[in-house]
Amino acid sequence: MTSLHPVYLQVRDQLWHWVTSTNLPSQARLPAERELAQRFNTTRVTLRQALGQLEAEGRIYRSNRRGWFVTPARLSYEPSRDLGFNHYVTEQGFVPDTETLSKTLTEAPRWLAERSSISVGEPIYHILRRRFVSGRCVLVEHNYVNPEKCPGLLQQDTDQSLWGILRDAYQLVPAEREIEVCSQALGAEEAGILNVHQGSTGLYLERLCYDESGEFMEFDREYWLHDAIKLRVKISG
Known part of the structure; x- marks a missing residue:
């Protein structure tokens, strides 16, 4: 037949x-x-x-x-948890690694000012990293951090956990977070860093964080390979 x-x-x-x-x-x-x-x-x-x-x-x-x-097994990812990449990758039996590609003190662009409480042109730390799970590059991450909250951050070893640095060196923890997730094609920059073709399917996640005083702390833009993670959210009550 x-x-x-x-x-x-x-x-x-x-x-x-x-x-x-x-x-x-x-x-x-x-x-x-x-x-x-x-x-x-x-x-x-x-x-x-x-x-x-x-x-x-x-x-x-x-x-x-x-x-x-x-393709390896997907990483279970809970974006609302503040454990840091290294922690949740390790606890699932994978091996994490991070490479800082650049870290600069620059001026806040208009799109960031529109998404947060800072003004266009204000000083902002921009840290660009790519991250690996058991040797496979799966994530490009742009971190925009308020320098008033953590002077000297760029002198820290940002191949380590950024959440850990903010917590241990500056006593900063996010008190309020806004998280958005959507699928989107990877642009030229992110696709090149991930070593895949431009236009490949990706998962985009952004996280806006405020500290306990209600002031802007950090904005995170993450570009994942679509097959690398599955999102998980725990709700109680």
């Missing part, structure tokens, strides 16, 4: 069955596309459609100039 599914979906099913039946581990590299096309007796065009479908489903991912890999 002829299958009602398009050919590329049949190839997708065959390919994923092969991945699972051979027990390829997390982040294992798949064979080259030419080899896969031969293995499943299909064209490169159809194979790429099948690979793209598996990528959209979060089962495999593509790294520029390196090939296709098995």
Whole structure:
């Protein structure tokens, strides 16, 4: 009986069955596309459609100039918790790592002033970092921090937990947070840092934090790979 599914979906099913039946581990590299096309007796065009479908489903991912890999288990992420990246990655059995790409004292742009209580042109710390889970780069993070609250922050080791630095060195903890999450295509800058193609699906999260006195503390813009996390919120009462 002829299958009602398009050919590329049949190839997708065959390919994923092969991945699972051979027990390829997390982040294992798949064979080259030419080899896969031969293995499943299909064209490169159809194979790429099948690979793209598996990528959209979060089962495999593509790294520029390196090939296709098995996607690791998703990180469970609770944006309302103030544990810090290193803590919640570690507590789930993964290995965190952070690379600070730049940190500068600059002027607050108009979009940030419109989102917070600061004024256009006010001094603001901007820290750009990329973050890894068990060796895979999954997150680009822009932190905009009020320098009046934490003088000398840029001299700190920002490859460590920023929440930890603010708490331990400056006795700062967020008392009020506004969080927004949406899916969006990754722009050129973030896609380049994550080593994926521009326009790849991403998850965008922004967090606006005020301290106990009600003053602006920090604004965080996060660009995640879409298959890296699942959002989790606990509600009691």
